[in-house]
Amino acid sequence: MRVVTLDRGYDLGAGERAPWLLLGAKTLSYAVNMAALREAHRRGADDAVFVTREGFVLEAPTASLIIRRGDEFLTPAPSGGILHGTTQLSVYELLESRGFRTTYATLSATDLATADAAWLVSSIRLAVAITAVDGAPLASDPDLTAELNAFLLSPR
Numbered sequence: 001m002r003v004v005t006l007d008r009g010y011d012l013g014a015g016e017r018a019p020w021l022l023l024g025a026k027t028l029s030y031a032v033n034m035a036a037l038r039e040a041h042r043r044g045a046d047d048a049v050f051v052t053r054e055g056f057v058l059e060a061p062t063a064s065l066i067i068r069r070g071d072e073f074l075t076p077a078p079s080g081g082i083l084h085g086t087t088q089l090s091v092y093e094l095l096e097s098r099g100f101r102t103t104y105a106t107l108s109a110t111d112l113a114t115a116d117a118a119w120l121v122s123s124i125r126l127a128v129a130i131t132a133v134d135g136a137p138l139a140s141d142p143d144l145t146a147e148l149n150a151f152l153l154s155p156r
Contacts, residue, residue: 001046001120002132005109006036008050008058012106016079033061045132047120049112057107063120063128064088067112068141074111077104087121087152094151109133117141119148126152 040048049065050058058076059065064085066075073095078084092102112118117140118130127148129140 001128001130002044002135003047003049003060003120003130004040004043004045004134005051005057005112006039006048008052010052011054012052012056012079014052015082036061044135049120049133051109055109057109057112058082059085060120063122063125065107065112066091066119066121066127067107067115068117068144069111069115072101072103074103074105074107076107085121087123087126090152091119091121091127091148094148113138115139117144119145121148121152 036048036050040046047060047063049060052058056076057065059082064075064082064087066073066088068074073092075085075088075092076082095102112130113133113136115138118133118138119127120130121127127145129142129145130138131140132138
């Protein structure tokens with residue numbers, strides 16, 4: 001999956017300073033999310049990853065983001081207007097059982113573009129490898145992607 005980064009239009013602390021904006025409520029941001037997908041398609045990508053005005057990554061319109069750096073897996077902290085993703089939590093469960101370190105972090109768009117691998121994860125799409133960010137190729141891990149999806153599809 002090819003992604004583009006799109007400015008979400010607010011800084012990282014907006015969700016905590018103004019919780020009444022409900023920035024993490026995906027059901028209330030349907031129009032913005034669908035517009036972001038249309039813009040991603042217009043730019044020749046399959047999906048978008050929202051970034052703050054300062055360039056910190058948040059999430060995709062309908063998925064959580066996980067990046068890999070070596071043996072560490074990182075996802076944006078559930079603040080800044082995003083919520084815990086249930087699929088991301090399941091992926092972390094598997095990774096931790098395999099001895100990998102999982103972390104919530106403040107990640108920049110550069111962290112995404114230079115990751116060893118990255119995925120968008122959701123209950124609908126499961127784990128989909130990101131293969132390009134803003135037109136630049138990104139390494140992927142097909143074997144781990146297959147393992148993640150087998151785990152997500154398995155009865156637990």
